[in-house]
Amino acid sequence: SPAADAATASITVNSPTHMGDLGRRLAKLLRPGDLVMLTGELGAGKTTLTRGLGEGLGVRGAVTSPTFVIARVHPPLGDGPALVHVDAYRLGGGLDEMEDLDLDVSLSDSVVVVEWGDGKVEDLADDRLHVVIHRATGDTDDEVRSVTLRGLGARWAGAGLEALAA
Numbered sequence: 221s222p223a224a225d226a227a228t229a230s231i232t233v234n235s236p237t238h239m240g241d242l243g244r245r246l247a248k249l250l251r252p253g254d255l256v257m258l259t260g261e262l263g264a265g266k267t268t269l270t271r272g273l274g275e276g277l278g279v280r281g282a283v284t285s286p287t288f289v290i291a292r293v294h295p296p297l298g299d300g301p302a303l304v305h306v307d308a309y310r311l312g313g314g315l316d317e318m319e320d321l322d323l324d325v326s327l328s329d330s331v332v333v334v335e336w337g338d339g340k341v342e343d344l345a346d347d348r349l350h351v352v353i354h355r356a357t358g359d360t361d362d363e364v365r366s367v368t369l370r371g372l373g374a375r376w377a378g379a380g381l382e383a384l385a386a
């Protein structure tokens with residue numbers, strides 16, 4: 221059965237820099253095996269948030285939009301987990317294709333962050349973190365974003381998500 225919401229946080233982010241800060245702070249809560257699904261239209265800031273996550277985790281390589289590849293592995297610089305950054309947009313068949321990618325890391329040892337994964341990768345983990353990013357206004361020049369984090373399952377109960385809103 222689907223896991224219930226264990227924790228939520230809503231945060232207003234005013235700039236790309238602050239989105240990176242949020243990613244760096246969220247990284248401190250993440251553990252190997254975590255699945256983070258990012259939802260938001262093109263240009264919402266999913267990759268910007270992931271870049272901050274990569275910095276917070278301390279992984280090799282700059283996080284960029286994973287164009288031309290479905291998944292990019294960023295190995296850890298220290299003894300933390302690798303970051304696997306997935307662009308599921310072209311992942312037609314969903315999870316099977318993901319498992320066929322032959323990544324040289326195991327997903328259970330990594331933090332897996334997926335853009336465009338809705339309806340495709342949920343079966344990877346019942347306990348997962350959904351992050352929804354909205355532009356606060358219809359003005360595409362506006363840098364204000366609302367970010368909602370929703371942790372599903374026991375993993376996220378008491379994990380400290382709420383503190384990110386502070």
Ligand code: ADP
Nearest residue numbers: 234235236239262263264265266267268363365
């Ligand atoms: P996505 O991965 O959702 O398509 P990107 O992170 O690649 O989005 O791009 C977001 C774009 O919007 C960048 O050009 C970034 O500079 C800009 N931007 C403006 N305000 C913000 C914000 N508050 N957070 C994140 N990105 C922002």
Ligand code: MG
Nearest residue numbers: 266267285335
């Ligand atoms: Mg992106």
